[in-house]
Amino acid sequence: MLVTDLDLRLTELYEEMVSLRRHFHQYPELSFQEVETPKMIASYLRELGIEVREHVGGNGVVGRIKGGDGPTIALRADFDALPIQDVKDVPYRSKVNGVMHACGHDAHTATLLVLAKVLTEMSLPGDVVLIHQFAEELAPGGAKPMIEDGCLDNVDYIYGAHIWTPLPFGTIGVKTGPVMAAADRFELTITGKGGHGAIPQHTVDALMVAVNVANHLQQVVSRRIDPLEPAVLTIGTLHSGQAFNVIAEEAKLSGTVRTFTRETQEKIISDMERIIRSVCEASDADYELEYIKGYPAVVNHVTETELVRESAVEVVGADGVIEMAPLMVGEDFAYYVEHVPGSFFFTGAGNPELSAIFPHHHPRFDVDERAMLHTAQVLLGALQRTWMTHEKEG
Numbered sequence: 273m274l275v276t277d278l279d280l281r282l283t284e285l286y287e288e289m290v291s292l293r294r295h296f297h298q299y300p301e302l303s304f305q306e307v308e309t310p311k312m313i314a315s316y317l318r319e320l321g322i323e324v325r326e327h328v329g330g331n332g333v334v335g336r337i338k339g340g341d342g343p344t345i346a347l348r349a350d351f352d353a354l355p356i357q358d359v360k361d362v363p364y365r366s367k368v369n370g371v372m373h374a375c376g377h378d379a380h381t382a383t384l385l386v387l388a389k390v391l392t393e394m395s396l397p398g399d400v401v402l403i404h405q406f407a408e409e410l411a412p413g414g415a416k417p418m419i420e421d422g423c424l425d426n427v428d429y430i431y432g433a434h435i436w437t438p439l440p441f442g443t444i445g446v447k448t449g450p451v452m453a454a455a456d457r458f459e460l461t462i463t464g465k466g467g468h469g470a471i472p473q474h475t476v477d478a479l480m481v482a483v484n485v486a487n488h489l490q491q492v493v494s495r496r497i498d499p500l501e502p503a504v505l506t507i508g509t510l511h512s513g514q515a516f517n518v519i520a521e522e523a524k525l526s527g528t529v530r531t532f533t534r535e536t537q538e539k540i541i542s543d544m545e546r547i548i549r550s551v552c553e554a555s556d557a558d559y560e561l562e563y564i565k566g567y568p569a570v571v572n573h574v575t576e577t578e579l580v581r582e583s584a585v586e587v588v589g590a591d592g593v594i595e596m597a598p599l600m601v602g603e604d605f606a607y608y609v610e611h612v613p614g615s616f617f618f619t620g621a622g623n624p625e626l627s628a629i630f631p632h633h634h635p636r637f638d639v640d641e642r643a644m645l646h647t648a649q650v651l652l653g654a655l656q657r658t659w660m661t662h663e664k665e666g
Contacts, residue, residue, distance in 0.1 A: 281390050282648050289386040289644050292316075294364035296378035300353030300371045303410035306331040309351050309381075313404045316385050320392045322402070329417030331406035335388065339396025342659050343428035346401040347387070347651055348608060349380035350408035359635045360627075374637040376435035376621065377408065383433075383644040387651060397659040401427055403608075411455070411566045413604035419611060429576060430614035431654050432605045433647045437628055439594060439620030441640040444584035444650060446617050447596040448577045452570035453502070453530040454537055455602025456563065460485070460548065463558045466521030475519040479512040481555045482523035486510065488547045489527075496543050497536060504530040504600050505540060530600040532569045570606040576615040576654070579661065583653025584617065587646055594620075615654070619647045 301309050310326060310333045317324050317335040325334045353373045358366035366372045381404065388402050403423050407414035424430070439445050462485065464476030486507050497503045505527065512523035529544075531537040541563055552559045584593045596618060605616050621643035622628050630636045 278390060278394070278652060279649055281393065282386070282645060282652070285386045285389060286642075286645050289382050289648075290641050292385055293379050293382035293641060293644065296351070296381055297364050297373050298367045300366055300368055300373045300378070302355060302371055303352040303407035303414075304330070306352055306406045310404065310406065313351065313381065313385065317388060317402065320389055322388065322392065328423055329414060329419070329421040332414055332418040332421070332423065333404040334418070334423045335402035335404075337388065337391050337396060337400040337402070339398045339400065342398030343662050344399040344401060344426055345655055345658055346403050346424065346427045346430040346608070346612075346614075347384055347655075348403040348405055348430060348432040348605065349384035350377045350405045350414070351381045352377060352407050352409050352414075354409055354633060356633065356635050360638055362638065372635065372637075374634060375409065375632045376639055379435045379621075379639055379641065379644050380433070380647075383647045387648045390648075390652070397663070400655065408604055411564070411604075413567060415604035415607040419607055424608065424611050427612055429658055430608045430612050431576070431580065431651055432608070432614070432616045433651060434603070434616070434618050435621045435639050435643050435647065436618040437622040437630065437632065437637070437639060439618060439622060441620050441623045441628075441643055442588055443592045443594050443620035444588050444617060444646065445594045445596040445620070446577060446581045446584060446615075447598070448572055448574050450532040450569050450571050450598055451596060451616060452603045452606070453504075453532055453598065453600045454569045454606075455566040456529040456531075456537070457566060458527055458529065458544070458564065459562045460525045461560045462523045462525075462552060464521055464523075464555070467519050469517040469519055472519060476556050477519050478523040478557060479520040481552060481557045482510055482512060482525055484555070485548055485551050486525060488551060489544060492540055492543045492547070497539065501536055502532055502598055502600065503536055503540065504528070505544075530602070532598060537565075567602045567604045568606045568610065570603050570616055571609060572615040573609060573613040575661070576613050576658070579657040580615045580617050580650060580654050582657060583650045586653055587649045617650065619643045619650070
């Protein structure tokens with residue numbers, strides 16, 4: 273097929289894409305609890321005659337479309353949902369109480385399935401590996417165990433995409449280098465000596481120690497990290513005390529750290545530990561800090577990102593291609609591009625006319641479904657350009 277024929281074929285299958293997306297939207301499954309979704313994915317791929325592996329790394333599904341002797345290219349889509357109540361007034365609203373596709377993973381899955389159908393109708397220069405990943409939303413995530421279970425074996429390149437409502441429909445966001453941050457979390461327990469609120473001299477007030485620690489931690493990024501180096505340290509919870517006239521014996525804090533380089537990450541960890549230790553020692557309090565490293569930063573490779581950019585220009589025009597600023601949200605696609613060259617891009621899916629205006633992880637989240645077609649077209653173009661580049665180099 274010619275490129276124009278392939279685009280036409282994708283357009284012909286658009287309604288199927290929408291139907292699949294709406295089915296997944298109505299029957300979402302939480303991270304690490306995906307059962308029916310991977311079954312449906314595997315069944316769809318097998319009906320296309322695609323070689324399928326199930327239970328990859330856990331709940332993952334991997335399909336392989338056989339091609340020629342050229343490079344093997346992987347395409348990845350995630351399929352887990354979030355513990356959010358869907359409150360949209362639409363026919364395809366979630367039928368599972370308290371669970372919702374509020375980040376576009378249903379659209380990612382539908383896009384890759386229909387793209388797979390088109391790819392089976394082509395003569396491919398090389399193999400295409402279809403990575404349908406579970407548990408992107410919840411660390412430790414599904415990417416790492418899927419890689420350990422061989423989903424990237426003999427893969428030369430990888431591409432992925434995210435439907436993105438902050439970008440308007442008709443745009444594609446691309447970026448070379450760091451594009452999404454490492455996402456860590458921490459939990460801190462401070463132990464003092466409780467007592468009567470009217471007799472503070474015989475106590476060690478864990479709540480006040482926690483407040484002092486929190487104030488000092490807020491200065492780590494603003495005063496200890498280069499202002500040109502993106503970083504975030506956020507304390508999201510502080511729980512302490514049981515009564516108005518009792519001095520708290522224990523306080524618990526939790527939060528997140530976002531960075532783009534390991535050097536900045538390690539500096540923040542070191543500074544946090546020193547600050548917490550010093551404040552607690554000065555207050556005669558004890559502490560226990562648990563720092564959990566999450567997904568590393570997503571770092572796009574230069575050549576592959578340029579191929580995505582060229583493909584995006586062909587799909588939405590030069591004016592529709594947006595140079596993304598780094599995002600402080602995390603994505604375990606990071607593990608894939610640590611192993612093989614690749615790129616991750618964003619497809620504009622915002623549209624006020626369709627009420628696709630709410631941020632990701634919002635109970636009214638929805639997308640302009642035409643963004644799925646753009647995603648498929650850009651991925652298809654990236655595949656073709658990667659094979660063409662390899663032929664020229666060869």
